[in-house]
Each structure stands twice: as structure tokens, then as C-alpha cells.
Amino acid sequence: MIAELLNSTALPIILVGAMVGIASSAVGTFLVLRGNSMLSDAISHSIVFGIVIVWILTKQQSGPVQLIGAALTGLLTVFLTEALANTKRVKQDAAIGLVFPALFSIGVLLLNIYAHDVHIDTHTVLLGEIGFVWLDTVELFGLPIPQALVSMSVMTLINYAFIGLFYKELKLATFDPALAKTFGFMPTILFYVLLMLTSSTAVAAFDAVGAVLFIAFAIVPASAAYLLTDRLWMMFVIGALISIASSISGYFLAVHFNVSIGGMMAVMTGVFLILAFLFGPRYGLMTQVLKRRRARQAPVEPPATM
């Protein structure tokens, strides 16, 4: 039964999509809360540089070496951005806008040079090949499991293990960095580890959804969750649920219209965000409008009905 399901193409693709969403939104939640969402943009672009460099050095396109390389590239991106901003000659946002296009350009040029003997082309960089994840499988427990599903599951586990272990520290460092520092929680180091995990997740998700769509999976479910709840743990739950729902609906819509599966999944996360923005129970646009109208009518009604 399970083997049959895994042999079909739909289930592996949906599972990989959901896993990409769950792993990315876990780290994305902290980026959204800290106001560093655009770092996911910078990291997802500059890991192209990291992937090409690691490939040139080790001839490995995936696996643990690439994940470590990605983590280092992510650190390099953030380090260069901070170094530029610390000169006080350019602002933080301009520094981000200078660093990642430069790294991305070097990556693309290296791809140009080594184009004839490397499998990663600019097309894959942008779109990913989630439709083909079921082609590349490994044998686990006697079942053919897609390679991408294994790597995404491992990334999800690592991300949630880190969040679980340092939940209290991360929470305080996110909402009150000054207090976290006085407690000796080292918020800066926590943040850097978080960014390394973001980069590694981006590389693991890279084959499936490409560089740019990763931003959607990291930021959009987390943003939608932020519009729906005030509790940190709820944000992870909602983020994961939106990822799963987007993966399922995105897959079937994409198959129906014969379009990019990864792209459609990302679009679906956006649909859920718009829904949360419009109809969220506490912060939604409709709720606010209704609340305002009720407040305007309130003095006319007797207070007993309130």
C-alpha cells in the first residue's frame, strides 16, 4: 500500500513540497519576527555562489558538503552585509542590495564558464525540478524514498531540534534582545546559527523549488501565521499547516493547468496569506472594518448588549 503510494508520482511531490514548507517556515518565522525577512532573499540568491564554489572544489552537487558550504555562504553574506553597514557609508538595506547581487553574479559567471560539465544550469537555479523528485530515490526500509524527501526531512528535524532545544532563548532573543543579552543567552550567536540553518534549508530545498521560490516558502506562511496568532508556538503550527495545504492544492492546480508545480505551491501560500490578511479573526482587514463600524454604532445601543 505504502510502496504503491510512493511509486505514484503525486505523493512524493506533495510530501517534498510540504516538507520544504515546514522546514523553511520554521526558520522563516524568526526572520519575520525579527524584521530580517529580506535576508532570506539575500541568502537564497547568494547560495548559488556557494553551490558553484563547493561544486568546483569537491565535484559534489548535493549531500552534507553542500549543506555545510551553504551554511558558510549564508554566514559570508550576512558578514559582508554587516561589514558594509558597519562602515556607516551605506545603510543596511543598501548593503543587502549590494552583497547578494554581486555573489549571485559571480555564481552565474562561474556557471557560464563551467557550463559544459556541470548539471546545474540557470533554469534549475530559478525553478527547481520538484516534478522530477520521484526519479531520484534511495532505498530506505525496503522502500524507494525520494532523495529530496530524505534531505528535506533531515533539514526539518535539524531545524526543529534547534528550535526545540533553544526555544526559551530564541523566544527571548527575538522579542527582547537586550534582556536576552543580560541573561547571557548570546542572541547574536543564536541569530547566526539561525541564518546558517536558513542557508542549509535553502540548499536542501534548492533542487526542489529553486532559489527564488524558497523565499516564498520561508516568508509567506510565517507572515500569514503572524497575522493570525500572538503565540510563537502557534506560528509554527499554522506555518506548517499552510505549507501542507499549499503543497496539496498547489500540486493539483499545477497538474490541472500544466504549469510549474513549485511555482503554483508558492502562489498558494500567497492565497492563504491574502485570506489571513482579509479575514483573520483578530488582525484581518474585515475584522477591523467591522470593529470600527460596531464602535461607531455603540453609543446608540444600550450597553447591556455589548
Added chain:
Amino acid sequence: MSWLDLLTDYTFQNVVIGASLLGLISGPLGCFAVLRRQSLLGDAISHAALPGICLSFIITGSRDIGGIMIGALVTGSLAALLMLLLTRKSRLKTDAGLGVCLSLFFAVGIVLLTYIQGTSNASQGGLEAFLFGQAAATLRSDLWVMGGVTLVTLSLLAAFWKQAKLVTFDAEYARTLGMPTTAIEATLTAMVALAVVVGLQMVGVILMAAMIVAPAAAARQWSRHLGSMLAIAAGVGIVSGVSGATISTLSRGLATGPLIVLTATIIVLLSLALAPNRGLLWGIVKHYRQKAELQKRQLLYTLYKHPTRPATRRSTLSARLTLARLKRQGYLIRSQGEAGWGLTATGQAKARQVVATFEEVAP
């Protein structure tokens, strides 16, 4: 290919003119974006141009640059509007708003792109090239459109120059004067979208962000005045555009967009290091000058106060260098005495000054 052949080459001429136009428009408009701390909005707008490009292709069925530019302008502006709506009407912050708009519009673009590829329209080939730009495919007619957009945009900027300047530096004050600040800010943002549209052909939607930020960031180092900053940014944009395009043509096969972006980045780094007053290199030079001056005073002070204590024994390299410098300046002479060094008459006078200032500070 020799230089003469290169200069008369039709494709090369087109690429160079296109790259210059891109620099001319993205430099000045980038200045406003960078000064208003909206550098990354350019990134979001340029990614959001992709669905517009695809929609225009679906509607018109051709890769006519006019239609594609209109499509890109429309979706780029829509993304900026959605960003404003999300950040004003919900509790999402600017960075999340930008990230959401950027990734969602791009995702829609990817979906439309694959939809077009699925319909297997014969003329769809090369639509993907808008991701990275396709400088070599630039036609003369494209250049007229790009030139027209550049001219209109820059004239518009000149027409409401005073208002744009005030809104950029002091929006509150502009509001108290009764200026329509929101409209002016919206216009400045829409003009960034226009710059993005001109760059589509040359560097593509993904690297366009750098063409907004880099020339402006470089120009900011050289100038304290908005007018000259804009002019320098335009110059930096043109230089990086033309040199990137030239390297790409000479190297055969290296993409133009990344080369233009890397040239611009190198100019930014040079500006950060070398620009007068703000340059980091001058800061370092100044630091070492001050250090040398302090050491000189300390030595003069010591020699004046303790003329018999030997000065060269166990002295560090920098102390030796300072001694040599003081000798060259005529303050010191080598003496046969126990100290090994003695003050000259001018040295005595200088040392008295130094002692006076030292003791005035710390009696």
C-alpha cells in the same frame, strides 16, 4: 575581434547604447530609492516584473518590447502597492511586506512562464532570457523605446525636482507646506519601476536590484549634494554598463547582466575606499598620521625631561622610525652622550611647546 571591428559591430553598438541608457536612468532614480531607504523595493519591483512580461506575451502573442515594458510596469507598480497595503493595513513590517510581494509575484511569473511554454507558441523562445537579460538580442527599435522611457522619466524628475528633493530629505516639512507627499512618493516609486523596465533587456529581472543600488551607493561617497550625486550615479551606471557589455562581447559566452553588476560592485568598493573625506583608506591614513604625531611628541617630551636616559636601548621599531624622522626634520642630532640622542635648538623649542601642552592637560 579587433577594437575597430568591435566599434563598427552592429550588435555591440546596440548593447553599448542600451547599457548606457540603463545607467542613465537607473543611477539617478536609484539615488532617490537609496536615500529614502527603499533600496530593496527596487529588488521587489524587478522580480515582480516577470508576471507582467508573461501576461503581455499571453495577451499580445509577441515579444514586442513596448508591450512587455507596459506589462512589467503594471505588475511592478502593483507589487509596490500591495507592499504598501500589507504594511499599512496589517501588522507586517516593511521587510516582510517586501519579501512577500517579491516571492509571490515571482511565483506567479514562473507559473505563467511555464503556462506559455506548455502552450508551445513558436515565438515564446527566449522569454526566459528576461530572467538574466539578453543584451545581445537588443534591436535598434528596442533602443528607441528605451531611450524614450529614459527621456520622459528624467524630464519628469526635472519637472518636480524641488518637491522630490524635499520629500526625500524632510517629508514632514513637505507635508506642513501642503505638498501632496503621498503622491510624490508614489511617483518616485513608480519611476523606479520605469528604471527596472528599461533594464529588463540588459540585465534581467533578478540582477536589476543591483543597478538601482550600486551606482547610487557609489555616488553617495563622492558627493554631498543631490544634484551632483545624481550626475555621478548616472556616470557610474553608464561606465559599468558599457564596460560590462564590452567584456561580455570580448569574452564570448559570459552573460552581460552579471558582468555589468560586478563592474558596478567594483566601482562601489573603490568609492568606499578612495572617495575624498568619506573614503575608508583616508580614515586609515589619518589614524596612522595621528599615531605618528603622538609618538613624536612623546619622544620629544621624554628627551626634554630626561636628557640623560638612553633612548635607543630596547626601543621598538616604530620608536626607531620616529627617531629617524625627528632627525630628518632637524629636531634631533646623534650625540656622544649617554642618551645617544640630543635635541637641537629647534628641537628644544618644539619640545618646550610639547611639554607646555602636556602639562597644561595633565598638571
